[in-house]
Amino acid sequence: MSLQLYNTLTRSKERFEPIDPTNVRMYACGPTVYSFIHIGNGRMLVVFDLLFRVLRRTYGTGHVTYARNITDVDDKINARAAEEGVSIAEVTERTTQQFHADAAGLVCLPPTIEPRATGHIEEMKALCETLVSKGHAYVADGHVLFDVPSMRDYGRLSNRSVEEMEAGARVDVAPYKRSPMDFVLWKPSKPGVPAWPSPCGIAEAGRPGWHIECSAMAGKHLGKVFDIHGGGIDLVFPHHENELAQSRCAHGTHVMANVWMHNGFLEAAEGEKMSKSLGNFITVRELLDQTPGEAGRLALLSSHYRQPLPWSERLVQDSRRTLDLWYELAADADDDGEIAPDVLEALEDDLNTPKAIAALHALRAEAAKGNATAKASLKASAQFMGFLQSSFDEWRAWRPAGVAIDEAAVHALIIARLQARKRKDFKESDRIRDELAAMGIQLKDAKNKDTGEIETTWEVKR
Template sequence: MVLQLYNTLTRRKERFEPIDPTNVRMYACGPTVYDFIHIGNGRMLVVFDLLFRVLRHTFGPEHVTYARNITDVDDKINARAAEEGVAIADVTERTTRQFHADAAGLLCLPPTVEPRATGHIDEMTAICELLVEKGHAYVAAGHVLFDVPSMPDYGRLSNRSVEEMEAGARVDVAPYKRSPMDFVLWKPSKPGEPSWASPCGIAEPGRPGWHIECSAMAGKHLGQVFDIHGGGIDLVFPHHENEIAQSRCAHGTAVMANVWMHNGFLEAEAGEKMSKSLGNFITVRELLDQAPGEAGRLALLSSHYRQPLPWTERLVFDSRRTLDLWYELAADADDDGEIAPEVLDALLDDLNTPRAIAAMHVLRAEAAKGSSDAKASLKASARLMGFLQSSLETWRAWRPAGVTIDETRVDALITARLEARKRKDFAESDRIRDELAAMGVQLKDGKNKETGEFETTWETKR
């Protein structure tokens, strides 16, 4: 089985052929750092992290370069800083720290490189110069604007023609634009806004437009043409379309990236897109407060990445239960198990995570019946996908944010209950169980697998 990926550019699933198998290069559009990310951003992180892991497995960990940028210059950041009365850098640094914690919380590996927009201003102005030089951009009223009609196949990624877009255009047409679809590469800064020396002979200082930072960073870290570019489906137009326009016209290449991948949306209740502007979102931080990160990760991978994913508390709950079973079983599994072919095949088939997870359920059942091969395979397969990343003890010790339980007291009560049970004093035994329940502790009676002895474990109520 070879890796196949769905390519937005061709609207087909295609066999993945890297430009250079010793250096497979992928780029994903990371966050604009002005606030906590929400779980839709989390889905993108997890999906491309999984792809990163699959590529590393296929081509070797040292043969994959994953660039995921941080956009730290943007109007929303400026607005947030003004609102809080703090320096812009305070907002971007704090939010970047939060973002790193959230990404790690969802078990995402750090990308190979994590470029920041503000560190690539020179590359951005260079692209502006190049585009003006080549007749694909022009200067007007202190702006550098991309000249959309100068690019014959503009709109190929989103499958729309300039005429169509103009027909339904809701964009404000600034008077200095030659064509309504032209977009900003560089714009003047107002006093108090971050600013840099402008390119193309513009005297006033300015700042970059929205799309140019990705062209600059991808070009610098991955080259003029690279393998995979990803992001949320809402980025297809205009963001990725414009990135493509800038990069291809500046570099004179036929493509910017060979494969374009886009993940679908999370849906809030009523099948509505979850988004910041609608306000119907929950943050990754809130998710990580109420469930272990791996449960959130499993929930985010529970439908195929291109499909919409209805988000419910139930989904997170079920995901956590599933992981409970995997953790319990894998605890004493061999570390050198084989990744199950069914799991790997599913992942290689355009990251078919629901199929991979179904295969894991089958392995789990076999492992539960006593197959040590299945058990080791379950562990290896789960690890490939970014699960079972901690010990059983750590997994069990997870607590929701704000919940503190006096474990010494819990242990004492459990011991007292076991003694009461031995005396067949079930009234007392049940009373203690109720007392623990009131503390938010759920008891689980069972038999020790090895000794066969009766034993009681516990967890926080869910």
């Protein structure tokens, strides 16, 4: 089976045909760096990371270009810097580093290119000039505005007409706009916020509007038309709609990207969207403090990427336990296993991760019965999806942040308990077990297959 992807533009699943198989190009809208990313952002990272992996496997590691931008010019960043009394650069630098740590924690490969908005101001200005010269933008009151009525099929991606949008508009229309839906490409700066010399003959300094940076970066690094553009479903309108409008009108192309992919939301509770604006979010940092990153990744992939995902502590715990089982089985697996066809087939069907995970469960069951091929395949398949990245010992040694345990003392108690058990002093061995339990330590006894001896491992109670 070949790769099928659901395309928001056509509202259907389509067979994926790259423009150039030797250079498959994908763009995903990365974060605006003003604070910790939350797990909804994490979902987007994980979903497009998985797609990146699938593409690399199909077309070759060196034949896929994944650009994921960092937006480091934004009013929220300015506000945050002012609030903390630090420089804007400090906020963006610190947040970017944190973002990288979070992405790595969720086992996301670094993208091929990670462009930053501040590094593409000239390209943005050039886009403004081009759009004005082509009659798709105009200058008014120190702003450069995109002229929405100048684009015939504006609204195609989000499937809405300009008339509908104008009718439903809930925002006051700025007086300098010719048409209510026109949006800002460039705007004047106020004192104390970043400013650059403006394009299009505007005398005063200014800064870019929200959407232009992605058009500039995607155009520069991936070309006028590329294969896949992705992001969260909330970006469909207005961000992607406006982004593709700018790019297409500037470049004179029929599409900006052939395939547009959007992941669904995380739900905090009761079907409620999780978002920064609602304040009901969990940061990736908090998640990674409480659970291994792979467990978070598995939880984020536990439902299909276009479906809403109800987030819960239980989901995370279940995911972690599933990984416990995979790790334990894969610990002595061969390294030359094949990725299971069932797993690949599921992933190629518009990233059907629940089905792929089910296939991993089936391999686990086979492997548990002693099937070495299944065991090796489980390992290879799980690793392909970004799991089983460390050794079983490393996995077991994971501890939640802020939990201090005297490992030597625990070890000594375990030895004492085993000795008590050997002399059948069960009262004493149970007492030690209770003592450890009171310390938050959960014991696991297992019989060594070769020696027949009881061996005890432990972990922090969950």
